[in-house]
Amino acid sequence: MGTTPGATPPAPGRTPVPDQADATRVVRAGLPSPQAYEPPLPGPVFAAHFHLPGDATGPYTYGRESNPTWVRLEQAIDELESPGAAAETVTFASGMAAISAVLFSLVRTGDVVVLPDDGYQLLPAVRERLESYGVTVRTAPTRGDAQLAVLDGARLLWIESPSNPGLDVCDIRRLAEAAHARGALVAVDNTLATPLGQRPLDLGADLSVASGTKALTGHGDVLLGYVTTRDAGLAQAVRQWRKTIGAIPGPMEAWLAHRSLATLALRVRQQAAGARALAEALRDRPEVTGLRHPGLPSDPAHELAGRQMLPGRFGCVVSFTLPDRAHAERFLRALTLVDDATSFGGVRSTAERRARWGGDAVPEGFIRFSVGIEEPRDLVADVLHALDVARREA
């Protein structure tokens, strides 16, 4: 795919076929051309430095600048986030490293940044840091495209859709057009959807940013982040930031992430189907309020999500509220197929009482539920049983 001047040239790879189904593309994304007696996905390259004769140039010099294991993963993500056009991905040690790379490398003192006020719970800490550097930060909710009203004079608009944990959705194309008309850059946090669920660059965003820790890698054993853009200058700024801050992915993590991609389409489909089944089962429970899942036809975000997300891939998260903290804790304790744990997107279902972190504006009984790849029928039975136990013990 495309290269930024001065960036690491991609290792020789297969030529991606643009009109393939993404479920096909993802199986071989980023793999090198077949070489006799070599593995399809070469193992992780552990190297702090590389042999470097003569001048300090070449694809691989020092391990903080580049690594062939990252480059393969970055090419794979290019193919998924931007199948129809050249793009560049820069991977990071975590989603927060990727988010910080965009916000701190592209924004200067005196700039205005627009953030969602219902996005990932560390955004307020990012806001505080930006403000301490003399950046003006405005916030507005994701729902109803409310960020439109505060765009004037902005340098960068940050979108999170669907938002975590509230699962509101905004019209990315509409917001991107409005932001571009005002000269602002647009970045979309694509963590929840994954590039198989939503392609922000096709919807007009300049940057698609994600935590690969969640559904992208999907096994709950890797922290990773990435930024993908079609703009060589933006890629260069973000890459330079990574080199300066040093928030690089480990080769083992990058390799595990790449290996996980082959099952991404299967996981995304199964998890979305399970999430829809769970949401439908929760709809009729009297103790459940505030039920949200963009795949549920009655959800306020469904129509818009259906227009901008890829068919049937509305993500694995279902959120809802139980009457109070004690009720929610009884429910979580009674689950047998679901771990009480944070994060989302993994193959094993997890759920948590989100208010325990203190960072989100949610009620005490609010549950963020991440549906894994279990058979939906079994998962739904487990959840309904746990709801019965929680109600009986009230």
Ligand SMILES: Cc1ncc(COP(=O)(O)O)c(C=O)c1O
């Ligand atoms: C939407 C979203 N963006 C970013 C992040 C941060 O990712 P990481 O934990 O990999 O730093 C998270 C983590 O939960 C998230 O949910």
